[in-house]
Every structure is written in structure tokens, then in C-alpha cells.
Amino acid sequence: MPVVTRQIGPCFAAEVEGIDMTRPLSPDEVKAIHAGMDRYAVLVFHGQRIDDDQQLAFTKSLGEIELAVGTSLRAPDEYRLPTTFADVSNLDQHHKVFARDDRRRLFAIGNRLWHSDSSFKVVPAKYSLLHARAIPSKGGNTEFAYMPAAYDTLEAETKAEVEDLICEHSQIFSRQQLGFTDFTDEERARFKPVLQRLVRVHPGTGRKSLYLSSHAGTIVGWPVPEARFFLRDLVEHATQPEFVYSHKWRVGDLVMWDNRQTMHRARPFPAHEPRDMRRTTLKGDGPTVAQVAA
Numbered sequence: 001m002p003v004v005t006r007q008i009g010p011c012f013a014a015e016v017e018g019i020d021m022t023r024p025l026s027p028d029e030v031k032a033i034h035a036g037m038d039r040y041a042v043l044v045f046h047g048q049r050i051d052d053d054q055q056l057a058f059t060k061s062l063g064e065i066e067l068a069v070g071t072s073l074r075a076p077d078e079y080r081l082p083t084t085f086a087d088v089s090n091l092d093q094h095h096k097v098f099a100r101d102d103r104r105r106l107f108a109i110g111n112r113l114w115h116s117d118s119s120f121k122v123v124p125a126k127y128s129l130l131h132a133r134a135i136p137s138k139g140g141n142t143e144f145a146y147m148p149a150a151y152d153t154l155e156a157e158t159k160a161e162v163e164d165l166i167c168e169h170s171q172i173f174s175r176q177q178l179g180f181t182d183f184t185d186e187e188r189a190r191f192k193p194v195l196q197r198l199v200r201v202h203p204g205t206g207r208k209s210l211y212l213s214s215h216a217g218t219i220v221g222w223p224v225p226e227a228r229f230f231l232r233d234l235v236e237h238a239t240q241p242e243f244v245y246s247h248k249w250r251v252g253d254l255v256m257w258d259n260r261q262t263m264h265r266a267r268p269f270p271a272h273e274p275r276d277m278r279r280t281t282l283k284g285d286g287p288t289v290a291q292v293a294a
């Protein structure tokens with residue numbers, strides 16, 4: 001079937017028709033999806049009634065899977081899904097909604113801050129593929145911000161200033177912003193900061209973008225409060241309405257985004273209602289600090 005894209009966001013994001021994830025992709029379909037991702041950065045596929053195996057098969061046909069091991073506060077025996085999935089739900093291993101004050105839920109509220117997936121890993125994620133299995137009665141949208149546009153609209157002086165900056169990213173920094181600070185020594189060691197460039201060049205489009213994320217907590221060589229303010233100011237710039245697409249979920253939607261050119265955040269929803277979202281993730285090519293400045 002021909003793959004048809006229709007833009008739905010302000011300067012990015014498109015709906016895709018002609019893909020059935022219950023069936024293997026043809027080489028032309030794989031090509032069309034990658035081309036669509038380069039161009040739109042967020043692709044929405046409606047009506048995909050797929051199970052875990054089908055989501056995995058679809059994801060693997062686009063690249064290599066990034067495992068979700070040790071990135072949440074779930075203990076090894078508390079995983080609801082295999083480690084090929086990031087469990088973005090509010091459900092425990094028995095499929096029960098977390099209590100309001102459950103530490104695992106409070107940690108996951110960090111997803112409501114603007115971020116790029118796995119920016120706290122040395123090799124951060126390429127694409128994320130989030131599938132909606134159950135959604136709340138209201139709220140729970142996912143919002144996306146288009147970072148090439150955020151970069152392009154910086155003043156020349158700011159572009160020069162950010163060009164070679166390196167940030168430290170950790171899930172500890174994002175949670176700190178929410179007042180979540182009671183990490184164990186084991187968690188502090190596991191969430192040790194990693195370095196990321198602030199300006200990235202996209203290998204598919206050649207465009208520069210701001211690589212921002214709420215996990216960024218310092219800029220190498222800068223005093224911390226000045227770095228935090230500077231990053232906050234950039235996030236404010238990058239998330240103006242003209243750069244943002246808000247996705248209202250339907251069960252069966254699969255939304256795929258390119259973490260190298262977008263940030264995203266979850267919006268709140270009623271705490272007692274199940275929201276079953278399952279994410280598969282594609283590995284990035286390498287550390288951003290290894291990227292040669294263009």
C-alpha cells in the first residue's frame with residue numbers, strides 16, 4: 001500500500017496512512033517511514049490493534065532496540081513488561097494502578113517535564129514508539145516541540161554562545177525540579193550524569209537543533225544557577241505554541257518521534273484511572289559529544 005503523510009502540527013508532525021503493523025513492512029515502506037521521520041520528526045499511526053510481539057517486530061524492522069533496564073524505580077521483580085519495552089503506564093506488575101503516593105509513580109511524573117528520551121544515557125535514543133492500549137477519560141495528551149525550529153529562531157549571538165556547550169544530564173536533575181530527591185545510594189550511582197552536546201546536527205537532514213531535556217542540570221564550566229536559568233530560558237523559547245504539537249490519544253494510536261529533533265512531555269490525567277502506554281525505543285548511533293561540530 002502507498003504510504004501517505006498529512007501534516008498535522010505547526011511546522012512538523014504528520015499522520016500516516018497505509019501502514020498495517022500487524023504485517024511485515026516492505027523495504028519501500030521502511031524507507032518511506034524513515035524519510036517521513038526525517039521530514040516530520042513525529043508520525044502518528046491510528047488504529048493499530050497490535051500486541052507486544054507485533055509492536056516489537058515493527059520496531060525492529062526500523063533499527064536496533066534500546067533496552068529499558070534500570071531506568072525507572074521498578075525493582076527487577078516489579079517489571080510488568082519485558083525489558084524490550086519502557087513501561088510508560090501507571091500500572092504495577094499486577095496491572096493495578098499505582099497508589100497516589102507510590103514512589104514509582106512520583107518518579108514517573110518526571111515524564112511531565114519537557115525531555116528527550118534517554119538523554120541521561122551516554123548513547124541516547126533515536127526513535128521512540130509509544131502505543132496506547134488504555135487511556136484515561138480525560139487529559140493525558142502528549143506534547144511535542146520541534147527543536148530545529150527552536151534553534152533556527154535563536155538570535156545569532158545565542159547561536160554562537162550555545163554552539164559548543166556540553167551539558168550534564170541525569171534523571172536526578174529532572175526529579176530535583178519536582179522536589180523528588182530521596183534517592184538511595186544505589187539509585188544515585190545508577191543515575192550518574194552523562195555528557196551531551198547542546199547543539200546537535202541531524203544526520204538525515206543536516207539541520208542543527210537544540211538538544212534540550214529536563215534531565216540537563218549543568219553546563220560544563222558554568223556556575224550551576226546560571227546554567228539552570230539559561231537552560232530554562234531555552235526550554236521556554238523552544239516550547240512556544242508555534243513549535244508545539246499536542247497529541248490527543250485514541251486507543252490503538254502509535255506515535256513515533258525522533259528524539260534527536262524533538263522534546264516531549266506527558267500532560268496530567270486523573271490519578272486513579274489506568275493509562276496503559278507501552279514504548280519501544282530505537283538506539284541512537286553514538287554519543288553526541290563525539291559529533292564533529294559542523
Ligand code: OGA
Nearest residue numbers: 088111141142265266279
Ligand atoms: C515516553 C513519554 C509521555 C506520555 O513514552 O517516553 O515521555 O505522554 N511519554 O506518556
Ligand code: MN
Nearest residue numbers: 111115116117
Ligand atoms: Mn519520554
